[in-house]
Amino acid sequence: MLTIVVFLSLVYGLEGADVVLSCSLIEEGGGMGGMMGGAMFKRTPSTLVFRDLVGNADLSPELVTPYNPPETPNADDLIFELMLPSIQIPNADLLLHADCNEQEVVCEISRYVPRGADMDSLPAHFIGSVQLVGGGISLTLVLQTLHSETAQSDTQPLVQSKLNLTLSQSGTLLTEVVFVVFSRVPSIVAPIGGDVLLDCGFRQKDSVPGQEVALEWRLQHRGNGRKILEMKAREVETDMAPDVFVDREGTSAEADLLVRDGNASLTMQRLKVTDEGTYICTVGSGEFQTQQIVQLQITQPPHVKLSEEKLIFQDSTPQKLSCHCHRYYPLDVQVEWFFQVPSAEEPVSLTKESSLSSHRQHSDGTYSLSSHLTLRPDKHPPGTVVTCRVSHASLETDSEVSLTVDEPEPKKAFWTIIFMLVISVLFLYQAFRGAEN
Ligand SMILES: *[C@@H]1O[C@H](CO)[C@@H](O)[C@H](O)[C@H]1NC(C)=O
Ligand SMILES: *[C@@H]1O[C@H](CO)[C@@H](O)[C@H](O)[C@H]1NC(C)=O
Numbered sequence: 001m002l003t004i005v006v007f008l009s010l011v012y013g014l015e016g017a018d019v020v021l022s023c024s025l026i027e028e029g030g031g032m033g034g035m036m037g038g039a040m041f042k043r044t045p046s047t048l049v050f051r052d053l054v055g056n057a058d059l060s061p062e063l064v065t066p067y068n069p070p071e072t073p074n075a076d077d078l079i080f081e082l083m084l085p086s087i088q089i090p091n092a093d094l095l096l097h098a099d100c101n102e103q104e105v106v107c108e109i110s111r112y113v114p115r116g117a118d119m120d121s122l123p124a125h126f127i128g129s130v131q132l133v134g135g136g137i138s139l140t141l142v143l144q145t146l147h148s149e150t151a152q153s154d155t156q157p158l159v160q161s162k163l164n165l166t167l168s169q170s171g172t173l174l175t176e177v178v179f180v181v182f183s184r185v186p187s188i189v190a191p192i193g194g195d196v197l198l199d200c201g202f203r204q205k206d207s208v209p210g211q212e213v214a215l216e217w218r219l220q221h222r223g224n225g226r227k228i229l230e231m232k233a234r235e236v237e238t239d240m241a242p243d244v245f246v247d248r249e250g251t252s253a254e255a256d257l258l259v260r261d262g263n264a265s266l267t268m269q270r271l272k273v274t275d276e277g278t279y280i281c282t283v284g285s286g287e288f289q290t291q292q293i294v295q296l297q298i299t300q301p302p303h304v305k306l307s308e309e310k311l312i313f314q315d316s317t318p319q320k321l322s323c324h325c326h327r328y329y330p331l332d333v334q335v336e337w338f339f340q341v342p343s344a345e346e347p348v349s350l351t352k353e354s355s356l357s358s359h360r361q362h363s364d365g366t367y368s369l370s371s372h373l374t375l376r377p378d379k380h381p382p383g384t385v386v387t388c389r390v391s392h393a394s395l396e397t398d399s400e401v402s403l404t405v406d407e408p409e410p411k412k413a414f415w416t417i418i419f420m421l422v423i424s425v426l427f428l429y430q431a432f433r434g435a436e437n
Pocket of ligand 2: 197200261263264265
């Protein structure tokens, strides 16, 4: 889906790496009607070409395959050619390496109307949303059309049939990135009680010094939305305090990092289960405003323990053994049982014979659960190793706890005690008699 291109800039004689993405142009295609009242969207295949996304410094030649623009420009083609004039997108090289790592890229383009503009005003604007599936980088780009160099020839410039916008001589829609909101960690997992930084940043072309930047972080979870933080800040000489609203204890964003570095990250301390969800980072500056999504997932590994430390069969009575999983999150947990008798080579599963308790939820949102098993002396002779294995999203490797069935207290011991008693009595008797004489 992703082709890497070396673009030879004839004007400057420089070599840079371009990235070509297969995208969809998304349009609201109203009027189809009938489908549960939901809006209908029309998708048209399109192409997004980043010009000189990454310098050629770290490029190995075998990474690069040539891109051929269409030989005959076509008014139906949708090729968005992107210039990154003064904007440096951090970690953009990940897009370049995605192909080698066989990482899929999701790319969508839609129309965008900046504040104070209307749909027909020129230059036209688009939003390009580019996400590396599986994490790495997620970008929301505001694209602004450029006036293509006026053709010297008398031929009429080509006009894109769907968008009614003038195309360049090579049949592309020339645009430049004027605003971008990005996250280098669009999905993050953190433990209960820990701290987390939700990564979000922005870059703007021609940002006006002293311009106000508005930042909002919202949490969406199971259909509910809540504003977590809102901040309005501007870079000024005087120490004017930024305008901040926070609706969660231990939550902050840095006003000076926001205006100086374009760093809109949110810090949250002492995480709770209720902090889990989809966070939307919205940055507005000047006429542009757009968003980036960061997913926060909370996990807590179970504390796994067996109900018994020792297991001894004194007679033929079966014995119960439980495996307790304490205070974990999220809910899904898998408990398996195995046993292995000393002479066997392979452990045998006992999971089918076990029974699960229902989940208990604690006030902090974590869960506990137990699995019970009945062991029989005829099937599980001394030396048998019984293992409880627990798998959970928070555990890189499964958690295992085992015990070994012990030898029963030997019967010999009883006779030894009787024997010792008899000896002692005889000895005392002898001693007594000796004393009498
Ligand atoms: C296409 O755009 C031009 C101006 O750029 C306008 O005059 C014309 O009416 C537009 N055509 C359609 C079909 O919207
Ligand atoms: C924002 O600043 C924090 C703390 O210095 C840093 O860890 C993070 O990577 C920065 N993020 C962006 C997007 O600049």
